[in-house]
Amino acid sequence: MLDDLLAFLRESPTPFHAVACATARLRAAGFREVAEADDWSSLAPGGYAFAHGGSSLLAFVIPEGKKIAGFRLVGAHTDSPNLRLKPSPEYRKEGYAQLGVEVYGGALLNSWLDRDLSLAGRVLLTTDSTALEIQLVRFTRPMLRVAQLAIHLDRDVNEKGLVLNRQEHLAPIFGLDREGSGSLYALIADHLGLASSRIKGSELMLYDVNPATLGGRDDEMIFSARLDNLAMSHAAIWSLIEASKKPDRDDLVPVAALFDHEEVGSETAYGAHSSFLPRALERIVTGRGGSREAFHRALAGSLCVSADMAHAVHPNYESRHEARHKPALNGGPVIKVNSQQRYATSGATAALFRSLCGRVGVPVQHYAHRTDLPCGSTIGPIASTLLGIRTVDVGNPMLSMHSIRELSGAQDPAMMTRVLTEFYGCDDLIPH
Numbered sequence: 001m002l003d004d005l006l007a008f009l010r011e012s013p014t015p016f017h018a019v020a021c022a023t024a025r026l027r028a029a030g031f032r033e034v035a036e037a038d039d040w041s042s043l044a045p046g047g048y049a050f051a052h053g054g055s056s057l058l059a060f061v062i063p064e065g066k067k068i069a070g071f072r073l074v075g076a077h078t079d080s081p082n083l084r085l086k087p088s089p090e091y092r093k094e095g096y097a098q099l100g101v102e103v104y105g106g107a108l109l110n111s112w113l114d115r116d117l118s119l120a121g122r123v124l125l126t127t128d129s130t131a132l133e134i135q136l137v138r139f140t141r142p143m144l145r146v147a148q149l150a151i152h153l154d155r156d157v158n159e160k161g162l163v164l165n166r167q168e169h170l171a172p173i174f175g176l177d178r179e180g181s182g183s184l185y186a187l188i189a190d191h192l193g194l195a196s197s198r199i200k201g202s203e204l205m206l207y208d209v210n211p212a213t214l215g216g217r218d219d220e221m222i223f224s225a226r227l228d229n230l231a232m233s234h235a236a237i238w239s240l241i242e243a244s245k246k247p248d249r250d251d252l253v254p255v256a257a258l259f260d261h262e263e264v265g266s267e268t269a270y271g272a273h274s275s276f277l278p279r280a281l282e283r284i285v286t287g288r289g290g291s292r293e294a295f296h297r298a299l300a301g302s303l304c305v306s307a308d309m310a311h312a313v314h315p316n317y318e319s320r321h322e323a324r325h326k327p328a329l330n331g332g333p334v335i336k337v338n339s340q341q342r343y344a345t346s347g348a349t350a351a352l353f354r355s356l357c358g359r360v361g362v363p364v365q366h367y368a369h370r371t372d373l374p375c376g377s378t379i380g381p382i383a384s385t386l387l388g389i390r391t392v393d394v395g396n397p398m399l400s401m402h403s404i405r406e407l408s409g410a411q412d413p414a415m416m417t418r419v420l421t422e423f424y425g426c427d428d429l430i431p432h
């Protein structure tokens with residue numbers, strides 16, 4: 001599964017590509033695609049993939065039984081902090097062609113400097129009818145560079161630290177301002193083999209062309225972009241496919257929910273705050289002939305694992321970590337706890353996850369943020385607020401979270417998928 005994770009990371013420079021890659025894997029495993037406008041009351045037992053807005057995805061397995069006792073949800077997110085093109089990005093300055101960018105999410109800005117960057121995303125195209133067609137686009141050659149100022153022009157940068165103004169200092173160089181050089185849309189149209197007049201809109205973002213790879217003395221680590229949170233998105237999908245091969249129960253619905261927009265607060269049509277997950281869950285129950293009451297009873301029997309990457313202890317900054325909560329790379333999944341409820345884990349859900357780990361022989365670790373530092377959050381508290389279901393926040397340990405190039409353990413992904421596969425079929429009864 002490690003090779004497949006690396007391929008997934010390489011093929012998914014944007015949330016749109018991540019959803020397309022996950023859908024392709026589900027399709028290959030026999031899952032059928034279903035759209036929001038389809039009639040869900042006629043869905044036969046089996047696996048389904050429901051892409052929402054092109055950047056969020058629900059995958060689920062409808063069981064043979066008519067009565068649904070509960071959902072086994074694994075939530076993750078498809079987006080990662082990055083630089084995105086503004087609507088009118090192209091401009092020329094001092095003999096250079098440049099592109100205006102916005103910062104998406106809490107990116108570590110310094111990590112975007114002096115990288116071989118390219119562009120990916122999607123374009124909206126006119127068709128013969130009034131409908132617009134969406135097409136994914138991805139350049140693979142290095143086309144862009146956010147060049148750092150030479151040290152000779154910024155003498156005390158190493159002592160005083162690098163300060164980057166988001167408007168002034170992050171615009172990548174796209175080339176030299178030469179007579180007759182084509183526009184961005186002309187380049188995209190040429191790349192896709194279509195007339196540039198057909199392009200009516202775009203959502204394009206920058207990414208590092210350096211591919212995901214194993215690293216370290218014994219290849220015991222993964223060096224990659226977007227480990228937060230494509231690593232957990234992949235784990236959710238991989239485990240769902242595994243669990244669908246041997247369903248333990250005919251009244252549970254395993255669901256992988258991959259949301260966009262986690263890095264900007266989730267309050268969007270495609271984020272974890274959207275009603276698309278509760279609506280889809282209700283349609284699954286009613287589609288099997290259940291009533292609204294049956295849907296609410298199914299929620300009462302449901303469990304959620306919110307899977308998002310966790311902070312491993314950093315050897316150069318060990319004092320930034322809580323002394324007795326220092327997850328190790330390749331030490332197994334991490335349960336995240338926060339009394340301010342930045343994580344949704346409760347005593348009961350932590351106990352459930354620990355027992356699942358024990359059942360499949362996987363070690364488990366714990367994370368708590370230093371009490372004097374503000375803690376990050378994830379989709380777990382949102383999903384549990386929206387659905388009122390018991391939730392545990394977990395993730396695999398990593399370093400350099402939100403850098404363009406992150407680092408995780410190479411043995412952790414297989415351990416997490418074993419636990420999640422076990423979770424999808426578990427009938428543990430735990431208190432609220």
Ligand SMILES: [Zn+2]
Nearest residue numbers: 228229308309
């Ligand atoms: Zn995350």
